[in-house]
Amino acid sequence: MMIVPTLRQLEYFVAVIDHGAFHSAAKACGVSQPGLSAQLQELERQLGVVLVERARPKVLPTEAGAALLERARALLLGAQDLTEAARTHARPFTGPLRLGVIPTVAPYLLPSAVPALRNAHPDLRLFIHEDETDRLLEQLERGHMDLLLLSLDAQLGDVARLAVFDDAFQLAVPTDHCLARRKWVRESEIAGEALLLLEDGHCLRDQVLDLCHATGASESTDFRASSLGTLVQMVAGGEGITLLPSMSIEIEGRHANLATIPFRRPAPARTIGLAWRKTSPRGAEFEALAPLFRPPKRQPR
Amino acid sequence: MMIVPTLRQLEYFVAVIDHGAFHSAAKACGVSQPGLSAQLQELERQLGVVLVERARPKVLPTEAGAALLERARALLLGAQDLTEAARTHARPFTGPLRLGVIPTVAPYLLPSAVPALRNAHPDLRLFIHEDETDRLLEQLERGHMDLLLLSLDAQLGDVARLAVFDDAFQLAVPTDHCLARRKWVRESEIAGEALLLLEDGHCLRDQVLDLCHATGASESTDFRASSLGTLVQMVAGGEGITLLPSMSIEIEGRHANLATIPFRRPAPARTIGLAWRKTSPRGAEFEALAPLFRPPKRQPR
DNA sequence: AACGATCATCATCAGAGGTTATGGAATCAA
DNA sequence: TTGATTCCATAACCTCTGATGATGATCGTT
The missing domain is CATH 3.40.190.10 (Periplasmic binding protein-like II)
Incomplete structure (x- = not known):
């Protein structure tokens, strides 16, 4: 069995598609542009298919190129894994x-x-x-x-x-909130409350939102925080209440005007x-x- | 990302393990033994692991080699698939x-x-x-x-x-069998019969055996045929009865002393x-x- | 002890794969 | 339109990889 494409050719091919241009792909691969160009041409010649359309602003994969792209990626990843398997076997934890x-x-x-x-x-x-x-x-x-x-x-x-480990949520409220002095709260007690949440994309936001739907709470509109730190600032400023993961409380909870109250078991939690x-x-x-x-x-x- | 092993090196590695010897592996790969030897050494040097134990009668993979072998095979297969994908895309059905x-x-x-x-x-x-x-x-x-x-x-x-398509079974009996003149039989009617079957390894044997268990028939002991042709000879010789797939009957059924009877619908069948x-x-x-x-x-x- | 089989090593060479310099086509700004 | 610019292909040249055949070293067998 004669091996037709080389991993190097596939690497260049993938790089060209990913970068959308030959010269920057070449730089990323640490070779000159003509070198990369030649390898890609050789690959196309051997496969008998044009893989990338040399369009002007940006090179694009042809239909055939798109079909082979994922296979090429998988091969390169497999090669990487193989080397890593060797190193892991020789000297684990390095x-x-x-x-x-x-x-x-x-x-x-x-x-x-x-x-x-x-x-x-x-x-x-x-x-x-x-x-x-x-x-x-x-x-x-x-x-x-x-x-x-x-x-x-x-x-x-x-x-x-x-x-x-499991990381339980705690309720975070301003110190003048009616629940602020409680030793614990029940999950059901947040029904009807409007919670301040993180902005889109954070898995914590999605999970707390699910919890809101389950308990009858809702999301406080008009504002979404980009971090738990911001969120705490807003709660402490009296803008609303929220849930914080326990692991964050030692750091984020050191704030005047902020009280954090654990939930009664079984407490809602995320699994880290x-x-x-x-x-x-x-x-x-x-x-x-x-x-x-x-x-x-x-x-x- | 620098690519560490080449597909050629992996090909040689796999060939050495499969052949159990360098020289025959080299012949199979179409290169000289020193060439292959050098590539394998280079692979081992780059990976930092000895892959094959140069034992005397037969080379064997080391523990690390065994761990990498399947990954190497998968990569080579993936490369083969990629070329085939290209050809298929360029000129299907060739x-x-x-x-x-x-x-x-x-x-x-x-x-x-x-x-x-x-x-x-x-x-x-x-x-x-x-x-x-x-x-x-x-x-x-x-x-x-x-x-x-x-x-x-x-x-x-x-x-x-x-x-x-589905390929229904038919009952094959000697012409002097009591069912030989029937236009059709029910599946349940083979209960108690002992069927002649193919030898181990044929999927048809396993399927008919399952059918036997389901209907209360059994396998005729002492003899297992190596082909349907042999099986038919034995049935025609009065040694017993069997099931034949319909597709075989036009060829195997042309035999004096042999009668083939379809099952009543729904007939037992195999799916081809x-x-x-x-x-x-x-x-x-x-x-x-x-x-x-x-x-x-x-x-x- | 001699032999045969097998893998490693050596010297050598062709060519794969790289480099720099340059050419040519498309795009864009003026 | 024109000139500038960008970007890929081509050309000439170089380096070192990966092959070869011959030979050496080692081990099991006779």
């Missing part, structure tokens, strides 16, 4: 670990988790990327991320996942966990890393 | 078509189907391989077969499939159909070919 974390988890969990990771596995080169669930998942599928730390309550699609591509060669590693992402033990009072 | 057919179908359907195929698509280069279901499926998964023509009643696993790898780029082609595998119309009497 090499790059591209970790994606959602914005409503990163600032609260990473300060403890990152040192723990570095300490337990000093040869792991950690790259952290913070983004919303959907974009993280796309990056994961494309092989630009290795591991995600996020809420497993969101729609994750066909990925391997492992729950790490890890996700990775099912075909990732490092699944076993990731499972072993999971405990390091648990929140640090609070001092018993 | 190139090699490696068709696997089970032994209880091949002699009855191929005499009409093969000319029909050649006629409809003269640029299709047909390679036909006859074998039992399990082995065909393995060849299919490995990429050594493109398309299978078989009974969809067997366990096929995770493959794409398309039913082409096509199967291919889900990732095959030629699925659409195969679906278009399906009608050519229908049995030829019988002349109405």
